[in-house]
Amino acid sequence: VKSQDFKTCAQAAFCRRGRALSARAQESQAWKSPYSVDPSSVAVSPEQASFVAAVKSSLYPNIKFSLDVRVHDDGVVRVRMDEVDGLRKRYDEAASWALTAEPTISPDVKWAVSKKDVRATYGAKNDIEVVVSYDPLTVILYRGGKAQVVLNGRGLLHMEHFRTKATGEEKAPVDAPADDSQVVMQVNNRAWFEGEEEDGFWEEKFGSWTDSKPKGPESLSIDINFPNHGHVYGIPQHATRLDLPTTTGENAHFSDPYRLYNADVFEYLADSPMSLYGSIPFMHAHSAESTVAIFNAVGSETWIDVGHPSATSTETHWISESGILDVFIMPGPTPADVFAQYTRLTGTPALPAHWALAYHQCRWNYISSDDVRDVQRRFDAEDMPVDVFWLDIEYAEEHKYFIWDKKTFPDPVDMMHDVEAIGRKMVVIIDPHLKRTDDYPVYKEAKELGVLVKSPGGENNYEGWCWSGSSAWIDFFNPSSWDWWKSLFITEQGDKWSWTESTVDTYIWNDMNEPSIFNGPEISMPRDNVHHGGWEHRDIHNINGVLLHNLTSQALMSRTDPPRRPFVLTRSFYAGSQRFGAMWTGDNLGTWEHMAVGVKMVLVNNIGGFSFAGSDVGGFFGNPEPEMLVRWYGVGIFSPFFRAHAHIDTKRREPYLLDEPYKSILRSLLRLRYSLLPVWYTAFRETSVTGLPVLRPHWVVFPKDEGGFSLDDQYFLGSSGLLVKPITDKGVTETSIYLPEDQVYYDYYSYEAYRGASKGKNVTVPAALDRVPFLVRGGSIVPTRERPRRSSMLMKRDPFTLRVALDTSGAAAGELYLDDGETFSHRDGKFIWRKFVASKQHKDLRIKSVDLAAQRPGEAVDGVALSNYNGANDFAKDIATVRVERVVVFGLSTKPKSVQVGGKELYWEYTPGVASDTKKQGTASVLVIKDPGVGVSSDWEIAVQV
Amino acid sequence: IEKTSGVPPSLLPRYRSPGSNSASWSCLDGSKSIPWSAVNDDYCDCPDGSDEPGTGACPNGTSYCRNEGHIGSLIPSTRVGDGLCEPECCDGSDERPGLCLNVCKEVGEAYQKQQEAERKVRRTGSKIRSLYIAHAQKEKKRLESQIAAAEAEITVREKEVARLKDLADTTESLSEAAIQHKKESPLYKSLIEHSLALKSLQREYKKHLEREKALGDILDALRLGYNPNYQDMAVLEAVRGWEALAGLPHINDVRKEEGSTEDEGAVAEQQEETLGEGEWSAAKLDKELDSLLKSDYETLLIEHDKHLGAPAGGSLLFNLTAYIPDVFLPQYLAFRNTLVSWLETFGIAKGINDDSADTSAARKTYQDAEKALQSAQKDLDKAQNELERLYEPEWYGSEGEWKKLDGTCLSKDAGEYTYEICLFGEAKQKPNKGGSFQSLGKFTHWNNAPGVEPGSPEYYTKQYYERGSKCWNGPMRSVTVLTSCGTENVLLTVAEPEKCEYHITMTSPALCLPLDDSEAHRDEL
Known part of the structure; x- marks a missing residue:
């Protein structure tokens, strides 16, 4: 720094x-x-x-x-x-x-x-x-x-x-008595509170900059x-x-x-x-x-x-x-x-498009449309899932955002269609600084519309230096900029200039919106610059970034009718930014320290109301060694926003470039993220309605457990019961996880049962490079989709696996929320919201699926309180054939005598092991029920007879 | 779904019904037995994924599309039932019925067309390639005869060198003692010291000149190419500092006044230096210092002695020859030699060194001869080296097919820069707006990735040019040339996927292998 x-x-x-x-x-x-x-x-x-x-x-x-x-x-x-x-x-x-x-x-x-x-x-x-x-x-x-x-x-x-500068009342007290000493006394009467001097009242210098402070x-x-x-x-x-x-x-x-x-x-x-x-x-x-x-x-x-x-x-x-x-x-x-x-x-965080929770591949810069196609080809050749390819600033001719550099991107729309053909999206960067050249329609229009930020005095448009060289900044505090900005994103040719060389599957990354200005004080805007309404930049500085984020997300919604969910990543944010998209922690370094603090920063953002957060996987600067990169993916797959990014000076480090065994580890980590997408999406539904964060530190989940108040290297994923502790140190083979309660927790990979204690307890968990330590809390039912696909869109019709992790009383419950993932039709009741419940009935275990949406329609979706729910809605009908292909039960005490649905015996396998209701350590017993023949969106009950 | 759905023909015998649905069937890796009914039931039972060849249930399986009318192909199970019609499965068998059309006829035809086009290129290309091979054969003959001639020449020269060395040694041994004495002179020693000091100074001076030029180039490149957006005010200060030092206008002003024809160099004011009396100007230093340093100091030493002796007349005894009439001269010389030898014997007079000039002349002749020998040896080595490389897979290919292209320079205008590659030589980047070029490196090797055999066609698809000029904030520049068969030697595209690491695609007939019999046959049909 x-x-x-x-x-x-x-x-x-x-x-x-x-x-x-x-x-x-x-x-x-x-x-x-x-x-x-x-x-x-x-x-x-x-x-x-x-x-x-x-x-x-x-x-x-x-x-x-x-x-x-x-x-x-x-x-x-x-x-x-x-x-x-x-x-x-x-x-x-x-x-x-x-x-x-x-x-x-x-x-x-x-x-x-x-x-x-x-x-x-x-x-x-x-x-x-x-x-x-x-x-x-x-x-x-x-x-x-x-x-x-x-x-x-x-x-x-x-x-x-x-106050007024020259004749400030500090110096000329009203009703000044004749006696001079009393005047001094009077001044001192304020000095006890305000201090003796006018410290930096009227002008302030920092480096080579002077803040004129006219007010x-x-x-x-x-x-x-x-x-x-x-x-x-x-x-x-x-x-x-x-x-x-x-x-x-x-x-x-x-x-x-x-x-x-x-x-x-x-x-x-x-x-x-x-x-x-x-x-x-x-x-x-x-x-x-x-x-x-x-x-x-x-x-x-x-x-x-x-x-x-x-x-x-x-x-x-x-x-x-x-x-x-x-x-x-x-x-x-x-x-x-x-x-x-x-x-x-x-406001609650917006429910993101489903694909936005998948893996994002970014680099400064994929240098050409053929480069993008090649990256996609190589992901597919390695059968590694990815949903989004990103373009940083070099796509734009002379960094004139929206304007493709045709030398390297001669066919942007065709390129995007090639990406979209695999169910993927592209995100392209649009920054708020405009190159000051009249052959750039965006600058020219902004200038003519009078929506640029003014320099001190408010007369002239401010000129500063940024990626595009000499630049001007759009003043989004000026309402005249709003409709104009939205109009720029229209993909179809109209009367005025708009971004026809994009598609409705093109999404946006807003960077540099602090704003970042290379030759400005503190790499930002002079505080005496003037915004709409005559306000100085100092008055609105921290709010500045959110306006671009807000308007760009509105712009993306207004491209189609009906609107689709926008995706806009922002670097700068303020309270309320959670309504408009995602953020990331900016230009981190490829070091273990930054990896570790990135986890904490994302957690802080989550409890700051802005759950859709992540940090650059791999670190923006530097060339991480394979072990570090693998661990960073372990962090990334458990971050709400999961994007790999790298500086232009770094070596390429796309997951397919690594040697074995790292490449296969990354493939399995990526696939793990994709298999857990139902959990993430369900957690995002919850935050979009209740504001409860997606990542939850211990004090949020166990507010009375003092042992967890300062924990910030392990956290819970929504209400799913998944407890994660990503490894952020070199050479680690095992780690300690804090269990805050007297409950059984199961290792997600090995089914090892760990026992907590009512006063909290640390347990040692394996943490080899190929696994991220994470446990399933007893009492949880975790829905996953375990068929690896190239993109999340291609998983739409894949069946589910339910992991039933029995608690010490032999019960468990979990949720699943699904909708079309792209539009706002969920606000019209087109979604499913299920609850899975496993409970003991006498000695038997009953696992059933119930319709949570019908029970609680008013709190099902964000933005609208539905008064009723129709289980036969279009979306539910569309996925009527999507089934549960497997139910895995951890911690049964004995081998079942039979497992049935509707009186029909199912095929199942039982591996003996530790029961949930004992105090024993060791591998839990596992019951795998094969293809119970039940739909994910319908009511059913599986009877496990013990 | 059929039990054999997605099974490749070679494995069909392994997917025979064991008799009934409940009878057991073994996973292909033998790790598990499952009921026959579990095969292709859209649930993964086998750890190796072999029970689900026709569904997407297993993450690690493969599925076979018959593609009748075209060529069958194996795809990963992860692509079965994902809602996308795989191009590899033109019969649409990777998705549920009705989702994908059977397009094998069209795909097959297009494939044939493309294959034909490729064969055509290869046919033409391989003809050119055979010319390259013929060229290599001619080269081989030429080099062989060159080597034979050089070897003969070397034998002659070696003898000559030996004779001349002998001569020089003899001459020198006669006078060495005398010369050695003269070299004891403080003046000579001082001269040698001065000369050495001067040489050292010159070496340092040149080093500094080079360094200054390199620094200037770096700063010029920084000034012209720096991205003001590295957010680094230190870079901006460096640029401004350089501009002040070199008398250049600020680059941002230059950029602002685009089209202004002002010559940047002309702005620099050359400061006139005043020289002290007799001091050399930079130009004179440049031109004359080298020849000064090449002086033969021994010769100078002797000349100096002569110079000192002349006005004083030297010893009368030693200079009498000048006064003696020619007729008496032979007798005088005989007398003198006798006398001098006496005097020398008695330590009165020192030897006469008139013959030292002869010594250096002899040495010079010997040295010249040795140089000529070395150069002949060098030529020979070079020719031998060339001959060795000619059929060396790691150089010009096992058939010598790349020899023809040795030194061929290809270039590609990529807008801002023109890229030039002299094959087996150097790759360069030249700014189209003018200015000095950057070396992108010199040829180092072919595709040496693990598993790629030297001499295999894949080996020649990549050429590496490495250790070019260093990048600001980056590595030394390098190029990977990705080559494929084509009828011309031409650069197609240039890309910089990582900072200062270039990828250039190229076609060359040298990579066009002749069609084998079956391929050629297909052509005739």
């Missing part, structure tokens, strides 16, 4: 001021926040749980602030504060880009106003209390009398009001404390551990705060609080008793200090460059509740 390219807190004036404020508060014995509510101003809405009030600062009695506190119908508390009638307007639109809709304010919760505070009590058990105290202003959320979240408890709230200081500081929570997670994206290490206090792990400022960080560090490509200001606080979270809807650069004053409490301090205070407090109390509360605000 070139650390000197990026600011430390000490190099950012507002962060410096924020941390200095915090230091002064720490040192002072009698620190008290200068902000207070004017009791006479409190105005409670008669209809809803909201009130407004005036806030004053004792430092600046003439400056007016307003406070607006609401309780939403799901118990989330929103706290907003803004400067009123100031010199200028603070940026207040961050939430509008993140939220799916204006949240509904509870009509039931009542605010009670007293002389010193406003308070409300609510919740199913009536155990939640929100108290807004007047002087000093604090907001505290209690549960059962215990403080969960405290705003301004340390008095670090500070909203720097707008002056406008930063925002707020402390948010969790007095009863010892662990905090979230605020992606940083390359560090899941359980956020401290940045303050004694022995702080990091000296700088966590930074959120979307940036293109070249060769980033594998353990650092530095900002990366995306920002989600969403933080979970967790203890064995409860989980709460906050979402701080701010779009400007934000630094977050994290400290643990004790092992069971957490202090955080959020310092932002501009914008209003707009904090959402999610009361939990379970992780699932928090995910539901957060996704009600910012």
Whole structure:
């Protein structure tokens, strides 16, 4: 990393001021926040749980602030504060880009106003209390009398009001008394809080860049404390551990705060609080008793200090460059509740197209259409599955996106058709910078439409340097750009220019949308650049990337009627990005450290609400040795987004290029991913409805098990019961897996039964290079498709295998969701959602398939609550012949006497072994039931007579 | 589905009913017995996949398509029942009935046509190839006679060298002591030292010149070709620094003013240096330093002695010859020699060294002769080497079919660059906009992949040119030439699948093997 390219807190004036404020508060014995509510101003809405009030600062009695506190119908508390009638307007639109809709304010919760505070009590058990105290202003959320979240408890709230530079009131106090010494006293009266100097108020230099700061200081500081929570997670994206290490206090792990400022960080560090490509200001606080979270809807650069004053409490301090205070407090109390509360605000992840969960093969760059065909040919020759081929920037003539370089890609549409013929797709990169040349229709139209970002002053179009050389940037904050952008992707010839040299199976990769600008400060855009509405770039920086992602995904949907599910990969993201597609962790290095931290970063993204995440398999930079590459595929097949990618300077490393035994190992790993696609798809259905992440760290699944709170190298895959621990170290032959409960877990490969303990227990599991350690939790039924195919599309009619992993009581259950994988017809009821249940009846085991969709139609699919479900829908009819070809039961206690469906004896094989309901170690007993003759979409029951 | 569905003809005997559906049948690898009913029942029972030749149930099996009217083919089971009509299965038997049409007639016809076209190319190509082989035979004869002649010449020259060496040694042994004494002179020693120092300086100077040029080339290439998008401001600074040093305009300005004819080189201001008195200019250094260093210092030493002796007249005794009338000269010389030998005996006078010039002349003649011998030897070695390589599979092929193309240069204009390959020599990349070429490497070997026999046709389908100029941020450039049979020697495509590793496709008649009897026969039909 070139650390000197990026600011430390000490190099950012507002962060410096924020941390200095915090230091002064720490040192002072009698620190008290200068902000207070004017009791006479409190105005409670008669209809809803909201009130407004005036806030004053004792430092600046003439400056007016307003406070607006609401309780939403799901118990989330929103706290907003803004400067009123100031010199200028603070940026207040961050939430509008993140939220799916204006949240509904509870009509039931009542605010009670007293002389010193406003308070409300609510919740199913009536155990939640929100108290807004007047002087000093604090907001505290209690549960059962215990403080969960405290705003301004340390008095670090500070909203720097707008002021005039030369005649700033700091220097000319109103009603200045004649006595000079009193003037000095008065200035000092503010210095205890604000410091002596105007530190970087009006101009700021970094390297060779100068930020003109025409609006002056406008930063925002707020402390948010969790007095009863010892662990905090979230605020992606940083390359560090899941359980956020401290940045303050004694022995702080990091000296700088966590930074959120979307940036293109070249060769980033594998353990650092530095900002990366995306920002989600969403933080979970967790203890064995409860989980709460906050979402701080701010779009400007934000630094977050994290400290643990004790092992069971957490202090955080959020310092932002501009914008209003707009904090959402999610009361939990379970992780699932928090995910539901957060996704009600910012949306659930979109259900991806089914193929998008398969394997993606990328490289910078496949250099020609023949190269693409050759890569496809070689995958097929090796019978290795792959669904998507990607094109990086070199397809575009002079990096003019959309415009094919005809020297190397003379026949793009034919090439795509050749790929599509095997049921595959292509993803092509489109970046937001436009080469400034009038023979480039996209630039020319953007210029004429007036939708380019402006340089400081707002007069001229900003010019910067990026892949395409001298470039301009589309300002997606300008609504005029929206329909125009969507029109560019139309594949059919119309009146205006559009991308006719593409197909409706061409999908998009949006890179560089932080934005990355090679000659800009911190490789990004000058903060004093001007966007639509006159907002400065500093106000919206972290939101910038999500707009391109959003609009490109809309563009892909508008190509066809009816629309098909879009796929857009983004590098930059913000809260809400999960609605628009996938992300990856950017330009990682081909090292073991980056492989390991990639797992953690993907986990953090999952609990940050954005499950569809992955990191470049193999590492973007460098030439990984075969062992490392194989392990990286082991990581990739258990990542929601699974893509291999490589820098242009690296050697080619497509899986078919490796020598044996590595090549065969990669083939079997790829096939393993494909066999588990039903599990992935079912997990994505769940997140698309509930917001529960696809990858779940231990604390999400076992919120009361302290032993799992800091685990971030093993995780559960959805609700499937699969527990994965990818190997990210060299020379490993076995590993330790933590089992959080008194339950049996089975090795997926060997059927070895491992026993956990109620207080948690580590077990040693084989981890040879040809296997990724992963276990099936007792009590799970895992549906797979085990016929290797060239692409996932070609598995559509393949039969299923059900792995029934009996728990210690001899029971198990699992889910399967299926639809056409490409359109939105699932929202019209065209899908199947099954539940498989294995239960003991007397001594026998009954395995049956029931229709979950019919039982719970309202929570079956994303985006719509169906009132009923028709089991004979078009999709179900289409797959009526798709059967279950095999049922494998682990852990039966004895050999069955018979296995029957509908009174008909089936063919089966039994291998004796350890039973699930004992305490024994060893290989589990395995019953393989051959071809039970049952459909995957119909109700049935298999009777295993013991 | 039939039990024999997907079974290749050779294995049909293994798929005979054992009598009843419940009777047992052995997996082909013998690892397991299963009921006959389990064969082709769309469930994989055999570990080797042999029970499901007609379905996609086994991940590791194969399936046979009869393709009547065309050629039967074996496909992986993973392609059976996947909903796609395999081109290898023109009879459509890989998918459920009704999904795929039987297109074997059309496919067969197209295949025949294509085969015919290929045979035609091969027929023509192999004729040219036979000319190449004939060329190799002629070359063989030529080289053989060249070798014979060279060997004869060498014998003569060796004798001559021996005689001349003897002569030179004799001459030198006579005067060696004298010369040795003169070489003790501090002036001579100092001269030799100066000369050595100068030589060393010149060597270092040349090294630096080369280095500077190489650096300049690298920086020029960086300046012209650098991708400003490596996000590396250090590169930009390097470019700007070089431009300042070399007096070039900034490349981005040049790029902006496309079409401006301003000569970049002309912008550079040549700074005039002022030379001290007698100091050499760079041009003079360039031109004259070499010849200065080639001076024969021994000769100089002798000349110097003469020069010193001249004004003083030297010793009267030794210079009397000048004054003695010719008629007395013979007697005088006889006397003088006697006297000098006496004097020498008594240590009074030193020997006369008039004959040292003769010594170096003799040595020179000997050395020239030896050089001529070496050069003849070199020619011989070269010819022998060529002869050896002529039928060496690792060089020109076991029939010498590639010899004809030795040194043939082929080029391909790929837009920005023209690529040139001189076969068995060097491959180059030349910018079409002008500027210096990059070496992509020199011929090193044919396809040496494991399992490829030297001399086999596959061996000659790949040629490697390696160790070209080094890439910025990458390896040394190299080329793999992928060759197939064609009637012409021509480069078809150029690609750079990895940084600085080029793939160039080429056709050559040298790879067109003659049709064998059955193939030729097919043609006649």
